[in-house]
Amino acid sequence: MQDRRVPWMDLLEAPRPAWTCPKNSSLMTTHPATLPQQQLLDLCDVRRQRRSGPGGQHRNKVETAVVITHRTSGVQGAASERRSQEQNRQVAIFRLRINLAIEQRAVPAAKAPSALWLERLRGKQLSVSPEHDDFPSLLSEALDHLQLLGGDVVTAASQLQTTTSQLLKLLRHQPRAMEHLNSLRLQHQLKKMH
Helix, strand or coil, X not given: CXXXXXXXXXXXXXXXXXXXXXXXXXEECCCHHHCCHHHHHHCEEEEEECCCCCCHHHHHCCCCEEEEEECCCCCEEXXXXXXXXXXXXXXHHHHHHHHHHHXXXXXXXXXXXXXXXXXXEECCEECCCCCCCCHHHHHHHHHHHHHHCCCXXXXXXXXXCCCHHHHHHHHHCCHHHHHHXXXXXXXXXXXXCC
């Protein structure tokens, strides 16, 4: 069996700062989707605007839509479906974290799973709702390990102390995450996952 390691796997053993993301690079050491909300917002631009949505007369008078852009990557999260600007802000933050989890890659701190991942394991079953605040962090961790291993789902699941089916179940909650995995697997001449 050929080695499916990607060239930057050796970075796992190298010491590195807590958060780095060189300009025009999608490789970092701490994934922004895992940052606490305020730390993430410190790295973003928040824009409020008027958009269509619920609210009747109120809709066109108040800027309730929120668009949050991660400055380094340009990844965005937006929401306008709620009447309240604060509710739209919370939805936009969650969508931003999901988008970052799918579109940005980080070098995992170790081959072993994070404390959050271990906290969410029940035996080998991963317990998290796709609407829970922990979901983007877990999704980014899974995709980072898969990137590191060239799309090898079996090895990634083993390193994350779960089963292949549990790992795929996590990814299936976000169709774009499965697209990312299958694109990665195609690059490494592996079969598509369903």
